[in-house]
Amino acid sequence: MIKYLLLNTLIFISLTEFAIAQVPLEQLDKKAIFSFSVMSDNKGYALENPHMRKCDQWIREEGDAFILGLGDHVKFNRKNPFLRLITHDSLWHNHFYPNVADGENEFWGKGQDDWGTGYPILDSVDLAGRKNVWIRDNKCEYYARETHHGITVHIIQLHYSDSPIDPDVAFREDSRRWLMGVLDSIKKDGNDIIVVLAHTGNWVNVLSEQRKKKVLAKADLILGATTHIFTKYEYPGYETGKEAIALNSGAVGNSIDSGFLQVHVLKYPLRLVIQYQRTRFPERQLQEPLFSYEKIIDGPIRQIDWEKTK
Numbered sequence: 001m002i003k004y005l006l007l008n009t010l011i012f013i014s015l016t017e018f019a020i021a022q023v024p025l026e027q028l029d030k031k032a033i034f035s036f037s038v039m040s041d042n043k044g045y046a047l048e049n050p051h052m053r054k055c056d057q058w059i060r061e062e063g064d065a066f067i068l069g070l071g072d073h074v075k076f077n078r079k080n081p082f083l084r085l086i087t088h089d090s091l092w093h094n095h096f097y098p099n100v101a102d103g104e105n106e107f108w109g110k111g112q113d114d115w116g117t118g119y120p121i122l123d124s125v126d127l128a129g130r131k132n133v134w135i136r137d138n139k140c141e142y143y144a145r146e147t148h149h150g151i152t153v154h155i156i157q158l159h160y161s162d163s164p165i166d167p168d169v170a171f172r173e174d175s176r177r178w179l180m181g182v183l184d185s186i187k188k189d190g191n192d193i194i195v196v197l198a199h200t201g202n203w204v205n206v207l208s209e210q211r212k213k214k215v216l217a218k219a220d221l222i223l224g225a226t227t228h229i230f231t232k233y234e235y236p237g238y239e240t241g242k243e244a245i246a247l248n249s250g251a252v253g254n255s256i257d258s259g260f261l262q263v264h265v266l267k268y269p270l271r272l273v274i275q276y277q278r279t280r281f282p283e284r285q286l287q288e289p290l291f292s293y294e295k296i297i298d299g300p301i302r303q304i305d306w307e308k309t310k
Helices: 025-031 050-062 081-088 090-095 102-108 120-124 173-185 209-218
Strands: 002-006 009-013 034-039 067-069 133-135 142-148 151-157 192-197 221-224 230-233 245-249 259-266 271-278 292-296 301-303
Touching (some): 025 259, 034 050, 050 259, 081 090, 102 120, 151 173, 245 259, 245 292
Parallel strands (some): 034 067, 151 192, 192 221, 221 245
Antiparallel strands (some): 002 009, 034 259, 142 151, 259 271, 292 301
16 A cells, blocks of 8 residues: 655555545645636626636636636527637636537527537637647637646547437537547556547447447546536446546536536646536535545546545
8 A cells, every 4th residue: 555645644545445635625726736627508608697707716716727618608699798708818718628519509600500610619719829729620629738747638629519419410420530539649658637528418428339438448537518417427337447537517607506627636646636616605615525526547536525534
């Protein structure tokens, strides 16, 4: 059993068991080598919405290096102050990675099923102007890299809209092949984290068995949205002890349990501490077990019960 010192508290890690010692959230912020957030389905709301205002405040409070989006960031036929935020605010304009989903297609195209026409949201943050981003010719999918303190986060943004319902139409074969190719191109060396995002919920389940197995084995964090409810997805029969953690990002400002994901990245071992920060609370806090997980990179997943790890 290997011992690690974390804020004067020993963390014990074995091949089958591991735990994070309880620390105040502010100390967890400081201990992390960096952090990032994931948000979705805000439907055009920005700081005028109390939940989005908390999201923005808490992201700045934690000092997140970047923000990943999962789509439905705009809403057709009403005001969308979020577009002004991501165009004019330096944090959102320079560090936000949007997803093109059905909301974006409806806003800029002929309807939710107008495949890929929501790509102008990428122009709102001048994504093409970033040297760490490679946008596909279809204009709505891209690969990006964020490197902080020697750790590279590989970001793969897919276009899979809720409409049309047929996954073979909405999640095109070309997109699936591209995903496999990007995964093959990433050579993990112990300092890499792979995050794959697509808007439509538990999208991994529409992949072929071979592709599903590959995504779960190669990625570290898989993200979906659509339902507006934070969920951890399970894949019986695909457990290896090293598989990716797959989560629904919930929704901020547009959910019965509004919130967003905040992800702390820690080392020794390299791992993610992922919490669904619920914006109904007055301030950020350590979350209950169903809303708090640890994922060791190329290792196991654990639900965190902060009370039991004091």
